[in-house]
Amino acid sequence: ANTALGLSVYPLLLWGVPxxxxxxxxxxxxxxxxxxxxxxxxYKAGVFRTRGNLLREFATFASFYLVNYAANWAALP
Incomplete structure (x- = not known):
């Protein structure tokens, strides 16, 4: 589901939002x-099922993707 959403949302935004x-x-x-x-x-609901600090967990999770997102932003133009 994550892969399907990740691969489809960008072109849908470009083509579907004038x-x-x-x-x-x-x-x-x-x-x-x-x-x-x-x-x-x-991931939180289906895999890890943690009950810790939501903001801290989100920041940790997002930091894992930071390098990938930065590379994508640099390569796209």
Whole structure:
């Protein structure tokens, strides 16, 4: 589910939201944020089932993807 959403949300935003036509970096940022939140939710609920500090867990989870997202932002233009 995470892979399907991650691969589909970016082109859907570019093609389906007229305000994002030509604004591919903005669409990428929105897609990354949506995908990150979805992945965190599914991993938390279905895999780890932790009950710790939500913000701390999200920050730790997001930091894992930081290098990947930065490389994507640098390579896309």
């Amino acid at each position: 305000a994002l036509h030509g604004r591919y970096l903005l669409a990428l940022g929105i897609a990354q944020a949506l995908s990150l939140c979805f992945a965190f939710t599914t």
